[in-house]
Amino acid sequence: MKDFILFIRRFAGPYKGTLILSLTLNMISAILTLFSFMFIIPILEVLFGISEKTYTMMSYDHAPLGDYWDITVNNFYYYVTEISATHGAPAVLGGLGIVLVFMTMLKVGSAYLSEYFTIPMRNGVTRDIRNAMYEKVLSLPIGFFTVERKGDILARITGDVGEVENSALSSIYAIFKYPVLILFYLGAMIIISWQMTLFVLVVLPLMGYIMGTIGKKLKAQSLQVQQTWGQMLSTTEETLGGLRIVKAYNAEEQMYDRFSGETQSLLRYATRMARRQALAHPVSELLGTCAIALVLWFGGELILTGNTSLDPARFIYYLVIFYSLIAPAKELTKTGYTVQRGMASLQRIDKILGAVNPIQDPEKPLPAPDVKESKGNIRFENVSFAYSPDHPVLKNINLEVPEGKTVAIVGQSGSGKTTLVDLIPRFWDTQQGRVLVNGHDVRDYKVHDLRALMGNVNQEAILFNDTFFNNIAFGAPDATLEQVIAAAKIANAHDFIMATEDGYQTKVGDRGCRLSGGQRQRISIARSILKNPPVLILDEATSALDTENERVVQEALDRLMKDRTTVVIAHRLSTIVNADKICVMQDGEIVEEGTHQELMKKQGHYHRLVSMQSMTSKIE
Numbered sequence: 001m002k003d004f005i006l007f008i009r010r011f012a013g014p015y016k017g018t019l020i021l022s023l024t025l026n027m028i029s030a031i032l033t034l035f036s037f038m039f040i041i042p043i044l045e046v047l048f049g050i051s052e053k054t055y056t057m058m059s060y061d062h063a064p065l066g067d068y069w070d071i072t073v074n075n076f077y078y079y080v081t082e083i084s085a086t087h088g089a090p091a092v093l094g095g096l097g098i099v100l101v102f103m104t105m106l107k108v109g110s111a112y113l114s115e116y117f118t119i120p121m122r123n124g125v126t127r128d129i130r131n132a133m134y135e136k137v138l139s140l141p142i143g144f145f146t147v148e149r150k151g152d153i154l155a156r157i158t159g160d161v162g163e164v165e166n167s168a169l170s171s172i173y174a175i176f177k178y179p180v181l182i183l184f185y186l187g188a189m190i191i192i193s194w195q196m197t198l199f200v201l202v203v204l205p206l207m208g209y210i211m212g213t214i215g216k217k218l219k220a221q222s223l224q225v226q227q228t229w230g231q232m233l234s235t236t237e238e239t240l241g242g243l244r245i246v247k248a249y250n251a252e253e254q255m256y257d258r259f260s261g262e263t264q265s266l267l268r269y270a271t272r273m274a275r276r277q278a279l280a281h282p283v284s285e286l287l288g289t290c291a292i293a294l295v296l297w298f299g300g301e302l303i304l305t306g307n308t309s310l311d312p313a314r315f316i317y318y319l320v321i322f323y324s325l326i327a328p329a330k331e332l333t334k335t336g337y338t339v340q341r342g343m344a345s346l347q348r349i350d351k352i353l354g355a356v357n358p359i360q361d362p363e364k365p366l367p368a369p370d371v372k373e374s375k376g377n378i379r380f381e382n383v384s385f386a387y388s389p390d391h392p393v394l395k396n397i398n399l400e401v402p403e404g405k406t407v408a409i410v411g412q413s414g415s416g417k418t419t420l421v422d423l424i425p426r427f428w429d430t431q432q433g434r435v436l437v438n439g440h441d442v443r444d445y446k447v448h449d450l451r452a453l454m455g456n457v458n459q460e461a462i463l464f465n466d467t468f469f470n471n472i473a474f475g476a477p478d479a480t481l482e483q484v485i486a487a488a489k490i491a492n493a494h495d496f497i498m499a500t501e502d503g504y505q506t507k508v509g510d511r512g513c514r515l516s517g518g519q520r521q522r523i524s525i526a527r528s529i530l531k532n533p534p535v536l537i538l539d540e541a542t543s544a545l546d547t548e549n550e551r552v553v554q555e556a557l558d559r560l561m562k563d564r565t566t567v568v569i570a571h572r573l574s575t576i577v578n579a580d581k582i583c584v585m586q587d588g589e590i591v592e593e594g595t596h597q598e599l600m601k602k603q604g605h606y607h608r609l610v611s612m613q614s615m616t617s618k619i620e
Contacts, residue, residue, distance in 0.1 A: 007346060008172065011128055015121035019176060025114035026177045030184035032107035036100055037320050111177075118173045126165040129349065133157050136352055141359045142427045143387075151234025156352060159229050160345040167342035174335040178328035185325040192318045193310050199298050200322065203291050204329060224269040227348070232262045295322055359426050361446045368449040375403040375438050376453065376534035376565030378424060382433035385419060393419045395588045397433070406566040408576035410609060411585035417569045420585070421537050424567065425451050437535070455528035457557070459540040461520035463512035468497050469504040471512075472526045479530055491526035491556040493519070518553055525556045536566040550575075573610055582606065 012019060057078050058071045084092045137153065145153075189197040239246060239255055246255055299315055310318070378401040385394040393416045401407045409417045422428050423435050426442055434441045442450055463471050472487055473479040484504065488494040496519055500506040512520040521541060528536065541557060554575055570576040577596045584592035584605045592605050599606035 007343070008175075011125045012121065012172065014128075015124060018117050018121045019172075022114045022118045022173070023176050023180065025110045025117070026180040027184070029107050029110040029114065029177075030181045032103055032110065033181070033324065034184060034188050034321070036103045036107060037317060037324070114177065115173055118176070122165070122169045122172060125169055126161060129161050129164065130157060133161070133349065133352055136355065140352075140355055140357055142422070143358075144355060149230070149234040151232075151237040152230035153352065154237065155230035155233040156348050159233070160348045163345035164342045164349065167338040167345075169342070171335045171339050171342070174331060178332040178335070181328040182325060182332070185321050185328075188321055189318060189325070192314055192321075193299075193302075195302060196295065196299050196310075196318060200291075200295060200325075203294055225266065225273060228262060228266045228269055230348075232259065232266060235259050235262060291326065292319075292323060295319065359429060359447060362444055365446045365449070366440055366444050368446065369438060369453060377401070377403045377436075377438055378535065378565060378567065379436040379439075380420075380423075380433070381436065383420075383423065383430050383435060384432035385416075385423065385428065385430050393588050394423075397588075397590060399583060399590060399593075401565055401567055402580075403565055404563055405580040406561055406568060406576075406578075408568045408570050408579040408582045409585060410570050410573060410576070410582060410606065412609075415585040416588040417585055418539060421539060421567050421569060424535070424537065425454050425456075453533055454535045454537060455531050455533035455560075457521070457524050457528055457536070457538050457541045457560075461512065461517075461524035463508050463515075463520055463523060465507065465510045467502075467505045467507055468500075468523065471508060471523055472530055474527055476530055483530060484526075487526040487530040488523075490529050490559050491522045492552050493522040493526050493556075496522075518550075521553050522556055525553070525560055529560055534565060536561060536564045538566065538568045540569050540571045573613060584609070 056074075058074050060068065060071055063071060080092055080096075083095065134157065137157075186197065186201075189200065235255070235258055239259070246252060296319070299310070299318065303310060303312065303315060380397045380399040383394055383397040384392060386392040397420065399407070409420060411417055419428070423430055424437070424442065426447055429443065434443070436442070437445070437450065437453065464474070468488075469481065469484055472484045472493075481504065485494060488497055488504075497504060497506070508514055508520075508523070512523070515523070525541075538557065538561075541553070550572070557575075568576055568579065576582060579596070581593060582596060582599055583590050584599070586605060592599055592602065594602070600610070
């Protein structure tokens, strides 16, 4: 329950006005409930002759404030006896029934309003958690997602938040209702008979302990359910993303066996949890009945032996209140069960919300550079980097990319090319050395300001299931149609866009599935052209294209690279023969530098790479 209180403080803070209103209405409902029950006493005492006392009208004049309650009770009895004597018992029953109906209407009305005002808070907190998770996902570094599975993250944003909403958040109303009822009922019971209430206070905690023991494992079992749910979503996401490979390798049965194994585990864990939760009601019902039987025995013993001033009518009123106390006590116990499930999901949510982002803005960042006037000079000074301490990826890199020049990075797969360029926009931070842009350490800029200087075109053109216009204008919400068209023309994309049914308002499909590889890449280039950054990073932008598409895309890239500081990772060496400098990487080190002609003359690593591609005669 401590975790639940912390949860309320974290997420329900903006809604404390609603919580106070709900608490007030629950207090009103509890008071009206007690007053409704009080009508049992006059019915028993007056109508059935349990009390033979004679009542006279009493005045409030000059009476102490502490006597007002006794005077009110006396006068009520006086009117009841008068009406009974004048109009008979049926009239009294009718009058008491009308008052009881009116009191009940006020009671249920206040209870409804209490929940009515709680619902927007519960849904609002759910929205806030989802927004916080999505914002956190956007802010976390790329390294976080190399460890976590995308399907599991989706499961946390959907399934785990849904579980928190259905369990923990739905319990907030119960937390602000049932304890209020229990406190008011206990207060009334103490006033009626402190001896019996003392006995009750021994019995109820024993019930709570037994119920708590049963519910302790729910949190662990719920955690298992949510983790298995995440694995199942991951498998589904991977299957949909790789369906072509699954079918090509006849692996349908293999993937089905994997998925069905996970659903079988989910069935096992969910069944255990549901059975334990189903045990809550019968156990609480049995314990409640045992408690009532004990109170009946103890109260009857007190009355029969004359060890209490409690009369039979008030004893019955006491039993009615105690019986009414059992219901909220049971509901509060079930709420504890439900909260445990929600807290298990909250643990998984907190793994994202509590993740530490190592890529932080400096306390005193440099002023944001003017994108239009920025020089775009890049320099690596003694840079070393490793994803894990035992496996260095970059070793003492020293490299300068002058303003407006093109530097190509080549080398075999795994030599550290992509890692090197990822350090420029701070997708990762160096462990040793530093990366400078415009003469300043990249860590001295705000991350947003640094990345505003850069455009990226990757091997896999990442498009969104949106229109051509929105994909090109991505990150530039104020872009006009004329600007988007101009960028598309430079990228050789305008003609095929206009050939579609709705032109720039045509949707490209999931990840651009309605387009060819060359078309997707040209849309990606148009996006960078529209951004107009001083620094351009090209990560094997043409390596996945055929010869014809490569030529068209390379034309667009040449226009994009003009007068910009460009770092190119090249797989097809024919695309970088005109680079101002080519750096050859091997095992995390730069082993050669120079122009194409200089490196070919050295007959070293670069020459070997060119020869391996059987392109020597073509590019010389």
